Amino acid sequence: MYGIMRVEKRARSAVYGLQIEANRTQADHASGREFHDSDIEWDKTNENIFLAKTENWNKTITKVVHKYNLQERKDSIVLLDGLYTASESFFEGKSKDFIVQYFKDCLEWHKRYYGPVINAVIHLDEKTPHMAVASIPVFKDKDGNVHLSAKRMMGGRTAYRKRQDLFFEEVSKKYGLERGERRDPAERKKHTTKRDWQNQQLAVENEKLQKEKDNLQVLIEAMTKASADVIERAMMSEFLKVGRYRTKDGKEEYFQDAYMRYRSKILPDLQKDLPNNEKVFEELNNRTTEQVQHSLSKDDGIERG
16 A cells, blocks of 8 residues: 655646635536546535635735745746545545544645645545645745745655655655655656546556456366365275276276266265355456456546655
8 A cells, every 4th residue: 555645836827727626515516517537426525624725726826926025927836736645445444533634644744845735625525535735835945035936845856756755754654555656747747637546546456456366266276176186086985985896807897887977976065165166256356357347447547656
């Protein structure tokens, strides 16, 4: 199981769309609003939990820009879009209090490294719980000067990988989660959407199920072969007690037809455990097939931290 974090740079043009998706309500759905590549269960949207909330992100960003007298250009990065989650299996069987505490720890970590947070919401209305965090890249240099600079705050590829390591050491590790692949945003541009991450998780689960299936198949084949050998030896042993005779010249011979009748009589009893093994294998095979088909039905697939 992996702890997952990704933070991406966003310009003004993306702010409103991120806001309405993060702060969605059932009323949005009732009005016909949908979000591309999402698996939102709208009847659960009211269960989403806000750890920080701002109704108008663009207005708040403007206030911060004016407060610190920051320079904003047309192409300025004004928002850092963070997503925090973990492997789907990590959340299975966990209480809501446990899940909320995990995301609170993620939020505190985000605040330390990615500027003032204006919005943080735990989405419980999708398959895997995750938290969307929005912060403003307000960076204070060593001389105390304040800048609107995602570049200074986030650094380059090496800095991003170090942040991933820090997230593992300071958050994921204490929850027993592993460190994911070391890849920065520039190396994974094709894996940035929520659907990408969900498909990635499905692929991991499918691989795990396939390994379970393969291992079970090997076991069943071994059991079947062993059982068949035992059955054959048992039948032969029993038959030898009653189905052999000596010819006049002293040679020992067997009644083939008698043996086959005897074999057909006791074989069902001796094989009674084999169908159970085959049933287990069939169930696992069906489960794996369904998972794979579900994964393949998705058009596209966030990054492991």
